[in-house]
Every structure is written in C-alpha cells, then in structure tokens.
Amino acid sequence: MPDTDRRTLMRTVAASSLATAIPGGVFAQSTPQQVPAPAAPAPAHVTRILADYVVKAAPEDLPANVRKEGARTLLNWVGVAIGGSHHQTVDIAVAALAPFSGPQKASLLGRTERFDPMNAAFINGVASHIFDYDDTHLKTIIHPAGPVASAILALAELQPVSGKDFLNALILGVETECRIGNAVYPNHYDVGWHITGTAGVFGSAAAAGKLLGLNSQQMVWALGLAASQPVGLRESFGSMNKSFNPGRAASNGLFAALLAQKNYTSSDGMIEAKRGWANTISTKQDYKEIIDGLGQRYEAALNTYKPFACGIVMHPAIDAAIQLRNENKLGADQIERIDLKVHPLVLELTGKKTPQEGLEGKFSIYHAVAVALVEGAGGEKQFSDHAVRDPVIVGLRGKVMPVVTTGIKPEQVDLTIVTKDGRSLHKYIEHAIGSLEMPMSDQALEAKFSDLAEGILPRARIREVMDLCWNVEILASAAEIARAGASS
Amino acid sequence: MPDTDRRTLMRTVAASSLATAIPGGVFAQSTPQQVPAPAAPAPAHVTRILADYVVKAAPEDLPANVRKEGARTLLNWVGVAIGGSHHQTVDIAVAALAPFSGPQKASLLGRTERFDPMNAAFINGVASHIFDYDDTHLKTIIHPAGPVASAILALAELQPVSGKDFLNALILGVETECRIGNAVYPNHYDVGWHITGTAGVFGSAAAAGKLLGLNSQQMVWALGLAASQPVGLRESFGSMNKSFNPGRAASNGLFAALLAQKNYTSSDGMIEAKRGWANTISTKQDYKEIIDGLGQRYEAALNTYKPFACGIVMHPAIDAAIQLRNENKLGADQIERIDLKVHPLVLELTGKKTPQEGLEGKFSIYHAVAVALVEGAGGEKQFSDHAVRDPVIVGLRGKVMPVVTTGIKPEQVDLTIVTKDGRSLHKYIEHAIGSLEMPMSDQALEAKFSDLAEGILPRARIREVMDLCWNVEILASAAEIARAGASS
Secondary structure, three states: OOHHHHHHHHHHHHOOHHHHOOOOOHHHHOOOOOOOOOOOOOOOOHHHHHHHHHHHOOHHHOOHHHHHHHHHHHHHHHHHHHHHOOOHHHHHHHHHHHHHOOOOOEEOEOOOOEEOHHHHHHHHHHHHHOOOOOOEEOOOOEOOHHHHHHHHHHHHOOOOOOHHHHHHHHHHHHHHHHHHHHHHOOHHHHHOEOHHHHOHHHHHHHHHHHHOOOOHHHHHHHHHHHHOOOOOEHHHOOOOHHHHHHHHHHHHHHHHHHHHHOOOOOOOOOOOOOOOHHHHHOOOOOOHHHHOOOOOOOHHHHEEOOOOOOOHHHHHHHHHHHHHHHHHOOOHHHEEEEEEEEOHHHHHHHEOOOOOOHHHHOOEHHHHHHHHHHHOOOOHHHHOHHHHHOHHHHHHHOOEEEEEOOOOOOOOEEEEEEEOOOOEEEEEEOOOOOOOOOOOOHHHHHHHHHHHHEOOEOHHHHHHHHHHHHOHHHOOOOHHHHHHHEOO | OOHHHHHHHHHHHHOOHHHHOOOOOHHHHOOOOOOOOOOOOOOOOHHHHHHHHHHHOOHHHOOHHHHHHHHHHHHHHHHHHHHHOOOHHHHHHHHHHHHHOOOOOEEOEOOOOEEOHHHHHHHHHHHHHOOOOOOEEOOOOEOOHHHHHHHHHHHHOOOOOOHHHHHHHHHHHHHHHHHHHHHHOOHHHHHOEOHHHHOHHHHHHHHHHHHOOOOHHHHHHHHHHHHOOOOOEHHHOOOOHHHHHHHHHHHHHHHHHHHHHOOOOOOOOOOOOOOOHHHHHOOOOOOHHHHOOOOOOOHHHHEEOOOOOOOHHHHHHHHHHHHHHHHHOOOHHHEEEEEEEEOHHHHHHHEOOOOOOHHHHOOEHHHHHHHHHHHOOOOHHHHOHHHHHOHHHHHHHOOEEEEEOOOOOOOOEEEEEEEOOOOEEEEEEOOOOOOOOOOOOHHHHHHHHHHHHEOOEOHHHHHHHHHHHHOHHHOOOOHHHHHHHEOO
16 A cells, blocks of 8 residues: 555544444554554453452451551551641642532541542642652552542542441552552653552542442443543652642542442453553553452552651661761760761752752752751651751751762661761661661651641641541541541 | 662662652653654743743634634534433433532533533533544544533633633634644554543643633643643543543643642643653654644644544445435435445445444444435434334345445545446545535534434524524623523
8 A cells, every 4th residue: 555545544544433333443453653562462351350359359358467557558648648738739729629619528638628529539639749758669659548548538528438448448549559550660650650640540449449339340440441541740740740640640530430330331451451551651561460469469568658758868868867866865066077978869869068948958968967967857847948047957067978989879878977076976777767678667657647747737636637547447437537637 | 880779779769759859850860761762852842832822812813714613613512512412421420420510500511410610521521522423633533622612611601701712712722732632643642542632631721721811831830730631542442431531631621720720830841841741642742733833824724524423434435325315316215236436444344234233333334325325314313223223224235235446545435326227326436525625514514413402402492502603703601502502
C-alpha cells in the first residue's frame, strides 16, 4: 500500500466508531510505536485475579504484623493530614470547592468544614501530602496512605464501617497500589509520572470498592475505571499540584468504585490488556508483582514513615546529630565545629549555606544539622521561617563542615562534633531512623503526630485521635476517627 | 559507581521529599528510559503562549466561518447528548452520582434531573458520546465537543454567560484540545490512549477558564492541573468506560479551572517541560502544532459530523445507497441485487452477514446498505434491534454483494444496483457525506438532531433548541440552551 494511501486510511478509519465495539478496536491492527513487546505474554486475568482477591480477603486473613503496620500507617497519615490542614493550599481547595459540595457528610481532618465524600477525600488527600512528610513504600516511592485512607475515611462517614473492616480495606488498598506500582517501577516513574497518583487511584478504588461491597465483576470495573484516571506528572513537583495528585487519586478511585457499584462497566482486563494501563503507561510490566503471593506476602508491611520533615538524604546526619546531642546533653554554646562525612548527593541536593526561608532550610544540610543539635528534632517546625532565622541556629550552622567522602552511602553518615573543651564526639549511622532497617518506634510516631497536630487540635483530642488509630480494629465505627480528627 | 550502590541510591533518594522543591526534582538527573530525546528542543513557554492566547482571544477575533462551524459543533453536540440521555449508561451515572451532587444548578440535556456543574458536565459528556455519533476532528480522531461543551454549558448555568462568550469559549476549547492532540498524534493514540479524554481535558480547562475570567498565570495553572488528569485508555472501547472518558475530561477540566481561579498553582510548563505532559505521554511532540498561527488558522473550523450512526468505513456505501434510492424512487421489492466495490477494510471490519442485534448491525455492511435502501437513512434507529430483524431489510441484505477491489480507497465506494426489471443503476462516491470535502448541510444536521431528540423532547421544543444553537451568538444567556434542552 503506498504511503499516502496508508495515511488516508489511517485518518479515515481512525475516526470510525467501529472502534467502540470491536475488542481492541480498528486499531488492533496498528503496531504501537512506543512500547516494545513485553518479554513474555501477560498472564491472563491479572485485573480479575487482583479483584477477586480484594473482594474475598477478610480481616481475619491478615497477619498480626500487617495489621499493626496498617495501624501505624493510619496514625501517621492522620497526623500529617491534620498537620497540613491549614496550609494555604488547603485553604484554596476548600474555598474553590465549597460552592460545589454535595451533602456535607464527611469531615476534613484538622478543620471545621464538612464536604461530600468525594470532595472530602480530595481535600484530606491534598492536606496529607503538603509537607511531603507522609509514608513511603520505598520500593516504588509511592506514598500509599494518601489516596487510600482519604477515600475510605470519607466513606466511613457515609455508611456504617467497623474499624476492623476499615483497617482491612486500608491494607488491601495499599497492597493494590504498591503491587501495581512494583509492576511498572522504575520505568513508569522515570518517564515522568507521579506514581503516587497513577498507582494510587487503584488503591483508592480497591479500598472504596471493598467497603462498598462490590462483587468481583464490579471490582474489575472499578479497577478499570481507575485505570482510566491516572493522576499526576513529576513536572508539577514544587507547586501545589504535587499534593493535588494523591488527593485527586483518592477522589477518582472513589468515583470509580461508586459508579461500578451501580454496574457502570469497563473492560475486563484494563491493567494487562494489549492497550491497557500497564502497556500504555510504562515500558516495564512485571505482572507477577501484582498477582503472585496475594494474601501471603504483604507490600503493606513494608511501609515507612519519615521522622524528619525533609528529604531523606539529610536524615542520617539529623539522626546522628540528635543522638549525640541527647547522649552528651550538648548545648549549642559548647560546640566548636561539626565534621560530616557524606555522600556526594548530600551537597548536591542540600548544599544551601545560608537559607533565608523555612522551605530553603529543607535544602540545607547546614541548617538541618544545626537545628537538630539545638532543638533535638527535625520536624516541620524545625524548617519554619522562624527556625532558619534563629540567631543561635544561624550561628551554629556556620560550624557545620560537610565533606564528600568515598565509601559513604547515601543512607549513611559519619559525624564528629569537636567541643570547645576539646572533646571529640563521634557517631556513625549505617541506617537512619525511619528506614526499613531502623523503623520509627510507635512512640516516635506519636511524637511526630503530636508535633504536627499541636495548635490545631487540643492536647486531649490529640491523645484521643491517636488512641482511636491504635485501636482501629476494635472500633464499632471508623467514622469516630474522622470526627475526632476534625476541628470542632 | 557500582550498580548496587546506584540502586541503593535510587531507592533512598527516590523517597526524598527534596523532589518537591527542586525543579525537575532529584530525578532530573536520571535519563528517561522510555522517551527518545525530541529531535529539536521544545520551544520555550508553550503552555504560557497557549494560555495567553486563550485569555486574550475575543469573540470579535473569530472569522465568520469559524463562528459558523462553532454553532454547527454546538447543535450537533446538543443533539447527540439528548439522543443518548436515556441510555442505560446515563441512568447508571445519574443513580450513582445523585446522592453526591452539590447545589443542583445545572441541567442534564434530555432529562429532568439537575446536578452541580461538575457532575452535570460529566453526565452530559457521557451522554453525548454514547452512540459514538458525535463530532470528529479527523486529523486526531478527537471528538471535540464532548469535553468542552459539557463543561461550559454547566458553567453557563452557574454564572451569567452571554451566547457570544459561550461560543468563543467553545471554539477556544476545541482549538486547545485539537492543537494539543495534533502535537502528539498518532503516537500517543497508537500506544493506547483515548485521545478525546487525554487532550480533551485541556479543552475543558481552557474553555471553562475563559468563562471564569482566569488571568494568564491562572490559565497556565489550569492547563497544568488539566495535564495532571488525562482520561481514558482504548482498551475500554466497547464498554461504558468509553463514554466515561469525554465526560470525565469535561469534569476534570472544570475542576482544574475552578481551582486555578483561586490560585491553586501548578508548574508553568506542564505541556512542554522535560517531564511534562507531552514527553511523558507520547513519543512525538510537535509543539509548533500548538503555538503556530494561533488566531490565524483554526482547527475548530475542521470539525466534522457523522451523518450515519456507525463507523465511517460504511459511510460511502450508505451514502451511495441513499442517493440511488432517492434519485430512482426505489422500493426494496424492485431490487434484484446490489454490487459493491469496496476497500478491504470494509469486509474486515463490517463483514457480519446476519446480525441479530442492533449493535451488530453497525458491523454489517449488508445490513447498512439494506436499511439505507429501505429507509433512506443511517441514523441510530436504523441500527436498532427492530431494524436488523425487519423481514424486508433481512431479505434485502442477502442481496448485498460486496467485493474487495483494488484501487478503491476506504473513503470511496462503487455501487451498482441491478433492478428486477433489468436496469443497472450506478453510483461512485469519492468522498462520503460528512467528510471534510462533503460536509453535512445545516439541514442534514437538523434532521439528525430531530431524529435523535424525537420521543425525548416535544417537537416544538426540538425546534426551539435548534434555533437557540443557530443563534447562540445573540443569546443574552447561553443557559437558555441548557434549560430548553432539558426535559421539563
């Protein structure tokens, strides 16, 4: 066929509505120009196997360690959502969406306004990612809780949901998004997608669908409608659009599940089909990651939480500084100099010597170490405008001397404090606190929560909300968490 | 750096919140594995140039032919939305979303329910694509009106919008989505995206943003938030998920514009940045298609409308059959046989000899020609269950003899009817009715509209709605169209 003929054909046929009803459409004939054929054919029924699992999985099936990690995931998420709830980004979202809210059945964490469940899911999801201080599934860099917990907390105020079912749905949602993320990471992320929003929408749909009692076919459709609504590009990082992504993933997944509940249909193989999600959105498709060992190995057990409100490249140094400070009861005035042996990335990414604003402090290893030594912490307050301008901290940061050193890995640091009285105090960190190897303790998670929620909720209420999260499994209604977490 | 080290680094750094604030993030260093470098660097400020144009373009700037095509686009869209408004798909969407609707300010075409503007935009967008009978921008196969008109018709009931401004916004929205579609078509479509949903969300955001009076920076953000919400995969074709896509593109774009109006920020270069929309979602990026000749050449003037409710591969044959029938006042009983010389694709795609249901009739050249000869039409009714079971049509379809013929292009047909009294009636079609070369007349568009709306709206109301569409430019309020188009 001559080329002009072929072009005409493409143009003409392309417009055909025939594509509507032939599986794969008119275009099943044309070769995708972008996606190399997968090494092996996709296993059949990936979407259906996953849907079946989510539909059937009962709370009793979950191992104790997974349930515990689920409660930690929940507590950490509620804390960061409350902490972010009065950021300008959330104020804007609330102002923009209030005129369009449906029946105001769902709470906003940390705030007094109420919204319909879809808008509430969006806003809570935004709030929880504002400080980039939420949970991380390290294998995929998905922040799992935002898309999932935001959707089902809103649902729990719409219909009766026991705490046990809520925790089960949360874990199944996290499992769904992280497994789908594993299947396409890193290629999918490298090319530019914000994987928390693109995989997260599946997590939201699965968890919401679970609580809505979808049957297997409906769950397949919910996942299909979720696949049709990926959210977020990495180009938006640095703007409010970044926290938009988990929020919109939450509301999109809920939207998908609500439609599927009424039998709004989709394709049966939206994840694995030739022109389905994984082939369209990634050059890597490892479907075994999605369907192997369902109910046996749990990605949801691999969740981690940040102890410090900044990029984890600085976490080892902050960890070391706080440990030395506490062990030696050091004051700023006792310190002569701080020597750090660091990986090159530390200076590359966080080399700002004289930050002027709180946000800049997040990119200054000098400030991070100094404030950690003065205040014994690395929370959101330690990266405020006030903190980076504090004369004591400013004075101390001039004494921080990082040196790029061969053999130091990014997750390591070698820190030595020389005191004015001539002592040399040394700390080597192999894995910083918050890593999989050195997880934050429950107590540390509580301290983080309290720090974030202080000034937003009364102290007694903060205690109450944390207790509700720890005891989620025995709550008669998961809505208690939403109500206690909202400002009254 | 050894590989294990690099992997650790990737994993560790990947989780870093530093990505939040460094443009391009931590990952600016890694090379995308999927997208070959564009042949030429992207022009700077593509998103901003487009946004500036949309913000500044006044109704007075539009040439008469573009305004006229805009009115035709509107009329065709209102007709197909009314026609699809009582399909099961729409009933399901209405049932699923009614409990979540905000203030019921916006009408559904062809129905009595009212919804908040975002849900109304979604549902009208779904309805208008149900029959795959809406408009087509042939260069990209985008169905332009669905995402755009659905969003701004809802807005027109929320705030005062003159008909002149409405038409301007409609055209600017269509222009935006088709230009962005041109930039990535065909690669983007080939890989699996449903381009009506992925490019359409930009059209919706631009048009809604125009009516909301966004300034240039806000319009940049609206386009950025739109870029974050592409909708739809081709794998869903054949399910309700297909019409979901233009509907969700409409509501997503409106959502983006409403947030941007309150200064919810995004990146400034979401379309063209290294990890922006075009590089992430396509291997082809022709930015000149987006920014060259803005206000001079109009993609919106290249819109086309289907005269027949089936894939356009059958349109030449239906066109020929209707012409011969009318010219010769042929009855089915006079016909001995019908010989068709067709392109191979016709039999490949529409070779069903004995369709049993209406939808199957859309894949039967035999039925299509027979029903066209009997009824002189190829509308939705001609592809009903009733039509494919009609004994006269069933009898005649057995006499349709298509032969694949070298030299016949897909947009052509050579049709000869042999009558029982020995005549041989011949018609060759170079370009079927509905193509750019042989556009549907205004009268034919009205006939299509009436056919679709009959039984849903009273006849006088049908006339009224069509007149409102033709006269959109002089309407004091575009909301009149929404109110007249709804069932009362």
